[in-house]
Amino acid sequence: MSFLTLDRTSHAKRGLLAPRKSPVLTVLMCLMLVYALLPLAWLVISSTKTQASLMDSFGLWFSGPFAFFDNIKDTLTYDDGIFIRWLGNTLLYVVAGAGGATLLATLGGYGLAKYQFPGKRAVFAIVLGAIAVPGTALAVPTFLMFSKIGLTNTVWAIIIPSLISPFGLYLIWVYAVESVPTELLEAARVDGAGELRTFFTISVRLLAPGIVTVALFSVVAVWNNYFLPLIMLNDPKLFPLTIGLQQWNQQATGVGSDPIFNLVITGSLLTIVPIMVIFLFLQRYWQSGLAAGSVKQ
């Protein structure tokens, strides 16, 4: 909510330029908002329907018996509660993968910003080049290598590739240059504090908004990861939510299938709610973090 106030202050500052509200622009933006929110509204409404009323009612309005809580219960208990297992797997991958990625990016970005060391330029060039390499481009090569060394179909096949976030490192580097005064580090050195001690007691606090931004985007990346687990895992007990949901969907559309579309829909809703809640609660952090990144472009 702090962004409302931020808008208001700069609005006042731009007072002499403040234009009138434009109805045309407002209508245009409302259309975009409807486009963005329509599928989500459809998902919420559909999650209240039974399998039967899903098939024969208008998609954007409630119909038939209110089956929302039954659907949640069925989703969580179907196939001996495999959905809960997938949720647990996803949490493991997020905590280990995104947590590790945030730690490595924070240490590395800080090191690049605050130290002069041999090989720094080379490190920098490599990392900047790597920002442009998307995860999907690496999935097949990583799969080929991991299957050679027998790492496929283990949790490590998901966690290890998630540990690297070149964009996160770049963001922390930019952020550290701006927000950690070199004088403060000098003072700590004079007081005899070690480099790691200084980092964990002083610098981490100053870097907090940047760290939250990197953590958030790493969490989203791992939570939403699809290609990597799809290619690496074939044991349903190791699946994250994304792969599990897709498997349910395939099972519902195949020949001689068990139509569980209501579970696919309710499961989808349960999958996106945690991420949305995190985004809404932490918006102050990630919006300022993104702004810091865009200054340097």
Added chain:
Amino acid sequence: MTTTAVAPTTTAPAVPAEKRRAPRDWRGWLFVGPFLAVFAATFLAPVLYSVYLSLFRHQLIGGDVFVGLDNYTQAFGDAKFRDGAVRVLIFLIVQVPIMLGLALVAALAIDSRRLAGLAIFRLGIFLPYAVPGVVAVLMWGFMYNDRMGLVGNINDLFGSAWLKPFSQTWILPSVGNIVTWEFMGYNMLIFYSALRTIPEELYEAAALDGASQFGIVRNVKIPALRGAIVIATIFSIIGSFQLFNEPNILRPLAPGLITTYYTPNMYAYNLSFFGQQVNYAATVAIVMGIVTAVIAYVVQLRGNRQEQR
């Protein structure tokens, strides 16, 4: 993007900034080392291993044989590979400008302050970014269904059957719509963040010159957005070339319309996974990586040149 580290400006005049900085020694590696070690294992090693694989071919007699660049020659003459590559090229020429155009309009509209309820627009339009690709495709896939989905409802309403997302003509635009929906808000936020960094004085100067709103957009805002637009274009081009999630998840919903080589990434996936042709799969992945890097580089070069003009 800047390529050199910028030292924070210090106001103390007695000691030169250079000397106040930490001396050049190996302590920095304490911090950068762990990242680089994992980076080497997860980025460099798979790429190098794939390059190595792409130089061999598995034969029934004699096992793996070194074949030089034969796999690459095969890839360039491969009709399936070309089919996928042309498709993602068409996709990017149409979809990327639409998505970035919408994102730009949204960012400018929110920045113009001519709207009521700014925070709702900014958050609402961004929200789809937080939806996992799998869920986005499942949702749209259901809605696309012309019997039980929303499209079916619309067709019933008008008593027609002209809306057919799952048809030969419309399947690619249907994929494009999903990708646009997923990433429009994210790009809007990137543009909006860049617009917020424009100094107030520029607007005041423009107002004193009697510039119109449209003039300010054209002469102040768009030039200030150039860097952000280049970055967003590069990432969108890369995303298009690496297209995989959306068509692969739609495949069971649209039987017969999406082939196993619909995009180069799907081709590489199916080759390595179901076709057991790891050497050729590695070749396809490497070729697409190189093509993507070259195009991203050209866009960046062009963007920078225009900036200097």
